[in-house]
Amino acid sequence: MAADIFRITLAQLNPTVGDIAGNAAKAREARARAAADGADLVVLPELFLAGHPCQDLVLNPAFQAACRAAIEALARETTDGGPAVLIGTPWIDDGKLYNACVLLDTGRIVATRFKANLADGDQKRVFMRGPAAGPLSVRGVRIGVAIGEDISPEESSSYENVIETLAETGAELIVVPSRSCYLRSGGDRRLSAAVARVTESDLPLVWLNQVGGQDGKVFDGASFALNADLSVAAQLPGFAAEVTTLAWSRGDDGWQCRGPVTTPSEGDEADYAARVLGLRDHVEKHGFTGIVLALTGGIESALSLAMAVDALGAARVRGVVLSGPDMPQESPAIAVAARFGVTAETLPIAPAVAGFETVLPGPLAGDARHALLARVRGSLLLALASLSGALAVVPRKTSDRHGCEIGDATGGATLVDGVSQAEIVRLAALRNRWKPANALGPSGEFMSPDLAGRASSDAFEG
Structure with missing residues (x-):
């Protein structure tokens, strides 16, 4: 019965x-x-x-x-x-x-x-x-x-x-x-x-x-x-x-x-949670020790940092500002990283760029110089990550005069690629007031309201 x-x-x-x-x-x-x-x-x-x-x-x-x-x-x-x-x-x-x-x-x-x-x-x-x-x-x-x-x-x-x-x-x-x-x-x-x-x-x-x-x-x-x-x-x-x-x-x-x-979860909260989960499992299932994240002073970089710490915890995230003529050494990204307890450092790319320029018959200008800066940054980021068995990550792939596919140079690991600027602004403002369940990052405001509410580009320009 x-x-x-x-x-x-x-x-x-x-x-x-x-x-x-x-x-x-x-x-x-x-x-x-x-x-x-x-x-x-x-x-x-x-x-x-x-x-x-x-x-x-x-x-x-x-x-x-x-x-x-x-x-x-x-x-x-x-x-x-x-x-x-x-x-x-x-x-x-x-x-x-x-x-x-x-x-x-x-x-x-x-x-x-x-x-x-x-x-x-x-x-x-x-x-x-x-x-x-x-x-x-x-x-x-x-x-x-x-x-x-x-x-x-x-x-x-x-x-x-x-x-x-x-x-x-x-x-x-x-x-x-x-x-x-x-x-x-x-x-x-x-x-x-x-x-x-x-x-x-x-x-x-x-x-x-x-x-x-x-x-x-x-x-x-x-x-x-x-x-x-x-x-x-x-x-x-x-x-x-x-x-x-x-x-x-x-x-x-x-x-x-x-x-x-x-x-x-629905809407922006679900979008954010999906990216956090995707990064966490990508790192864990492929055996990476953590990530090395390229940082700039823009909103895309700050949002990517938040997602990375929420996914892995601050101890497994290393931030790097690859400073050059297009990016000052005193990047606001360092301050954002500090709020998350992330170790961040500034590495100048000038010596590497100079090495390329010494073998060229003349100076580069315009798009060609932008492309060189982007590829130098991508190569350095990938090398830094490989030294510790980490995953090299950039906020998003950029192209043409804004970086010439730096995402490809790092193996294509991105966090906000394919996301519109409007959604990036919404996600940043959301994370400033809300922390998803199972997130390993801290609660509270992590970027200034001025930065969180401003659309910007994290392109690596030269």
Whole structure:
């Protein structure tokens, strides 16, 4: 007889691409938490075991075999009577590679479900489409599994209506493991898609997203659950790992839940938090000791400094003013760095520039001189970072007479690249009065209101 209480643990976690052992360890930790909560099922995000974006790594037969071995090991551990595990992984079936979710329970691989509606790009290139399939039975409850874009409302001639299939074949509750990147206002689009599918199926839905930064992408978490009446059953925070157990109760109208509801970050606060998380994970997952940040007296530099300290703490941030004829040694950036407890220094670039000029047949002028100054700065910054195993960072890439792609000269690491001047001003003013959760920097005003409210350019001009 099926129970009237069904507990699902949502493991909103931060996997690392290629780290199968590390990701499996996180799955084990989540299962232990779920067991302590008396959960029946623990759910992990889409492609969690491999990490995302895994791109061509999943085409490697050795990597595929390692994923399967890790899944089999996790399955054997479920003989202890604890919660079942639904985990995302690449999976070979009949010689074909699928984006799969695998159900592990009672010491074995109970079932697999394959993603039917693949996103454009790498998903369609490396994975085969799976069929729409019926629900899984977990402790007597029929759980429908729809992976990521399987709940997308964008139907086409090749679209598989996975939710319709699940509803018609007896699913009681829909679970959607996902790996959705952060986009400004993206939460509204996700919620709209989920609401449409709940309305269509008259079934409650749990949407689980991964969190963390990886290879230039940021995944914001912000997982949620909806009851069949479209009320919010739970809302997890954004930009933070979270393991939460939801207790679903069976009533005359099906399953319902009243779990924790956190107000997720939106707008500029979410944009700021995404950049902080992206930098933190870029440094941690690539093994850098910290960062060396090029400083100027402008607002972009000050904002980048704030983001860096919020991500890593002051001890792992080194500020450098590469002074030259276009930038005085007494830069206000030194004072801003001091407010954050960051060690900052001024290094003159004149000797390096003079070295170039001595081998030239004549003096440079205009754009050519600007380009030389920028490339000297970029090369020095990269060299300084390499001495300590740190990441070289500039506020943004600049080009033409404003630096000639100094971001490329440092390996392309930037913090406010692609952000408009208007948004930079808003973000700086925001950080002056607000500090995001999990930020390692100090609270309070870090730059003068005059600087925070003034649009400027941090170009390295000569």
